[in-house]
Every structure is written in C-alpha cells, then in structure tokens.
Amino acid sequence: MTLPPADPLTARLSERGKDLAVVLAVAAVVVGGTFWSMRGKSETFWQAVTGWVIIALACGALYFRRRWPVGVALFTLAACAVYYPLSVYDGPVLVTFVIALYAAAAEGRFVAAVAIGVAVMLMIVYGETQQGSDHRHVDDAQFMMLAGWLLSILVLARAQRTRAAYLEEVRARALAAEREQEARAQQSATEERLRIAREVHDVLGHSISLINVQSSAALHKLGKKRTTDDPVAALATAEAALEAVKSTSKDALGELRSTLGMLRGAGEAAPTAPASGLAQLPELAERARSAGLDVRIVTQGGARELPPPLDLAAYRIVQESLTNVTRHARATAATITLDYGTDDLRLRIEDNGAGAPDGIGGGSGIRGMAERARAFGGELTTENTADGFRVMARLPFETNQGAR
Template sequence: MRITRPLLADSVLAATLALAGVGGTAFAGDASRAQVPIDLRGFALFVVPALALAVRRRLPLPVLAVVAASTSAYLVLGYAYGPILLTFMLAVYSAARHAPWARALPAAGAALALTLIHLAVPGTALGLLGVVPVAAWVVVPFSLGFTLRVRHESAARARAEAIRRSVDDERFRVAQEVHDIVGHGLAAIKMQADIALHVLAKKPEQAEVALEAISRTSSQALTELRATLAVVRRSGAEGELAPVPGLARLDELRRRMAAAGVWVRLETSGSVRALPDAVDLAGYRIVQESLTNVLRHSGAGQAVVTVGYEAGHILLVVSNPVTAGPPDVGDGSGIIGMRDRVRALGGDFTVGPTSQHRFEVRARLPTGVQP
C-alpha cells in the first residue's frame, strides 16, 4: 500500500491517540469505583480500534465496524467511559465524511445499536436514561462529517464548473481568433484571385501583381495563425513568430485592404496611448472584421476607420457607403463575434445603416486608463 500524506497523517493520529489514550483509560479506570477496574483486556479493546484509525479514510466502514464492536465490548464488560468514546466518535465521523451516503447511514445506525447494548447490562450507571447521550455519540459526529462532505463536494463541483467555463471561454476565444484571421485572409485572397482571373489574358502584368498580393496575404495569415495557435499551446518560442495584433498595426491592415481593392482612410482623435492587451487586440479584430465585411459585401470599395481615444474609453467606428439595399446584420458570425468581444470587455456595440446612407460599425471599449 502506497504511503500518501493523508495515510501518514492518519497513522500519526492513530499512534498518538493510542499512546495518549492508554494513560487516559488508566486514569478513568482508577477514578471510577462503579466500573470494573481496567486490565490488560480493557487496554487491548482500546488500543486495537485506536490503531485501526490509521486507515479511516481508505476503509471507513470496516474501521467503524472494528471500533464499534470494540467499544461495545468495552462498555458491556463494565469498563469506565474514557478516551475510547473519542475513538468511536472519530470513526463515525470518518464514515460519514468518506464513505458513500447509502452505506454510511446504515453503518452508523448499526454502530449506535451496538453501543446501546451496554445500557441493558445490570448495574450500568446510566441505564435507559443514557439512550439520549449515547445517541449523541453517533448523531453529532455523523452530522459533522456529512456536512463537511456535502460542502467539500459542492466546492469540487463549483471548481469543475469554473474549469469547464474557462475551457469553453478559451475555445470560444480561439474560434474567434481563427475566424477573424482566416476569414480576413480568404476574403482578400478571393478578391485578388478574381482580379487575376479577370486580367490574366489581356494584362498579365496586373495578374502577376494580384498573384503576388495573394502570396503576401496568405503568408501573413499563416504567420498570424501559427502565432495564435502557439499561444494556445503555451509554446513561448513559437509564440514570438509574430507580434500580437493591435491598433498600432492598423496602417499595415489599411495597406493590405488597399491591395485587395478597398481604399481605407484612417482617422485618429485624442491622445494616442498604450492600451491593455485585451482591448488592443479586440480593437484590431473589430476593425479587421469590419473591413473584411466591406470587402465581401460592399460594392463601394472604400471605408473610413475612426479611432477616438477618450477618457477611460476608446471609440472605434468603421463606416462605408451603402451602394445597394441595407445589408443583413442579424446572424453573421463576424457580427456576433465582434459583439461578443465588446461585451466580454464591458463595452458598447452597435451596427447598422445610418441616416447618411452609410453602414457603420461602432464599438466603445473601456480601457481603465485616463488620457
């Protein structure tokens, strides 16, 4: 049997209780004139169950059976009340704390029945009046053990639920990152591929430019995707393949969008300052996804990105002209992902057409930093 920390602690407890209890048992036997004087048999009936407590967590019900039988014999033989009652109550507590409820309750009832036997022996000091205090030897430790067990199981379930929620949140975060990276890259690649196919026969030099843009876009998307997955795997070396995207890289995003066919104007207001990593990344992804939607769904080929540094917040607005009917913004995974990012940070998010015949994505994120 492998020695674990609980087993070692219980062994020390059992040995200490056995050694200290011998003296207590001898004192109780000498002090009581109404009981049978303590002898070697009485000491044995105390020491054996005390030592059995060494395995009270691994074998709580067998230990309770041994302790209850020894305690009952000890009391029936007329020895004085003493430390053996502490051993008995500890065994009852251990059964309630560590054994299945369906088996611990009947076992505690049987232990109570065994200890009640000595009350029927002629000459017992308590007689039948002792039923209530004897029952307390079982009810009190059993209730304490059961209460602590329920509390421990409840805490374990709470921890498991917290871990599950954490895993779900991480899975959702990774799904958002992959969606934004891959979706943006594929949209730009498709646009360039369409251009290349259109001009291939008449203007092969322009087709070559489009193919080069496809190569750059796919390489950037793959690098960013590898960096994201490396962070998930907690691989520090791979995690440094690319910097974490942030608003400082919006100009780079603007150039990529221009190569894909969408002209973007960047506007900034307020004092530019460093942002928390989560806010910086979320802001970049919101702008990226919004421009990707412009590339996919808008025929205008232009957009305006406004970044406003406010007191304790940052305001992001991406707008583009509406060239056809108002787009459907209800259930797209990109819109849902942006909204979830903003809500996770405690911000405000709106999306839809405006009165100026433009389509607008507006996100206001708290930064916790005053300008």
C-alpha cells in the first residue's frame, strides 16, 4: 500500500477549506433552526441582537477548532450557557458545542474532552436540582439521551483519532519501504557498475599491456634491422611479435564482446563464445610468453569443476596478476599454482621481478582482485619475496555470496 506524501501547502489549503466548509454548514443549520424556532415567539431587540451575535461567534469559533480544540470547546460551551438562558427562541446553538467537543477528542485531547462532557452533565444535573419538580427543562429521558449523545460523540472521535493514527503509520511505513527500495536499487546499480568496470579493466588491461610490450618489441627489432648484420632474422622476430599483437588483440576483442554481452537488452542473442575460466589458463600463459614472460602452471590436489562465477573470478585474478607482472615487475618468469583443497581453491602467482616498493600492491588492479575474492567469502594477500612478488588468494567452494 503506497501513500505518497501530501504537499504541505496543498494540505494546508485543503484543511482550511474543510474548516470553512464546516463553519458554513453548521451556521446554515443553526441559523435555519433558529428561524424555525422563532415561529409564534417574540423577544426584545437587544435579546435578538445578543442572540445572533452569540450564534455568529459560536459558529465562527469552529474555524479554529483544529488549532485550539479545547479552547474552542470551552468557548462554544460558554456561548451555549449564555445563549439559552437569554434567548426566547432556543435555537440549535448546541450543535456548535457538539462539533467542538468532537474535534477536541479527535485531535488527541480525549481526556480534556471527557472532562468537559462530564462537566456539562454535572452542570445540567445541578441546574435541574435548582428548579422545582414542576419546572424541569430536561426530564429523565432527555437527560439519558443527552448523555448517550455525548458518549457517542466521544467514542466516534476516539475511533477517528485511532484511524488517523493508523493511516499515518501506514503512510510512514510505505515511505520508509519506498526509501529502502530506492536505496537498494541505487546500491545494486552501484555494485553492477563496479562489477562491469572491474570486468572491463581486467579484460582490456591485460590485453593492452601485452600488446604494448609486444609492439615495443616489434619496433625495437625493426630498429635493429637497420643496424644489424642479420636484418632477415630481426625482421622475422618483429613479424613474430606483430603476430602476437594480432592474436592478443583478437582475444581481447572476443573477451570484450563477451563482457559487453552481459549488458545486452532483453531479446538479444546471448554471446556464443565460451565464458572465461581456468580452462583458458594455457592460452593466457601462451599470450604472456609471447611478451617474453616465461609462465609455468602448477596444479596441486584434485582438479574439480567450479561454478561459473567462481571459475571466472579465479581466472580474472590470475589474469590481472600476469598483467601487473608484465606491466610493472620487469620479471622474466612467473609461476601460477592452483591448489585444490577440500573446501577452497588457493591461487598463488609468483614472479622473479622487482616487487612492490612497500611490499603491498596498489592500484585498481589489486583492489579489483581483492574485491573478487571477498565477494566469494575469501581473501587476497600480496607480499614481496626474496625473488620477487607473490599474490595469494583463497576462494571457498561453498558460499552464498559471489552470485554476481
């Protein structure tokens, strides 16, 4: 149940319009009833003027019943107490007090409204005891009816107050649920954006790093062609490097299409290329070898089929590690160790490069790998070694996370 919040200005105008409508409606009833009661009766000019002034004041006071509910109830009660002994016509001015008493109870002044109602009944009892038995204005039946009317008014007002509080609570809950839903949607959008950014970074970062190394090697060989005694061999080496650039760029485009395929609209065909995973590690190692890095893959424990999200995360961690080795480490060799345990997969990527200056990997690549590991309830650590740099990751097999 969704209840949108009302505009404050519109709400104020609506309440003022309702208050004015109540005043006009009650005034019409009181004035009409007073004219009806004037049949066959007469009173002095000043009695008539005073009576009509009291009627106008009592009806007009109802406009402020929301702002000062108890005060308006007491004022209309006082107006009735003055009007009825003074006027000969006995018009229905009591209606103003009834409306004011209802408003006081409905606005949350229930105790005060009950006290006023009890005081009215006591005043009537006292007034009747001061009259002789032959001059009573309110007999027993009328007294019981009046008491019943006052009780009914208070009960109805209480019910209205309870209903208004319930609707307000429902509105507050609906608004809270809507805000929570918006916050969740925004959080989901942010997580999806970060996930896509991480995928694109890993795919393009690795391939472009290799292309940069391979193209630099090709340019270097082409430059040596002009000065070397064996230009044919230099040209052949440059050609091999360019072939590696071509192959790497082709693989990069394939992986990029696969990544962008996750963003396809409804009804579009799913990508036909196989999803990246540890099964593609040999190709990944071969591309790194073409950039001059001697990569060795070691498998320990019984290899097992991994869930696609976990398989992709493991592959991306290895891929980003090789990217960092190629780009920053100035290494010549790297070893990838896959250790299949009972409960988790442990990855270890070691190189013989320069290592990190402070022993801790920085940049978005290391953060992205750590986020992937944490998404599956695992962890990732990096450290310098005596021979270079080491990345270690633990990815649990059973986890409720990492569905994304």
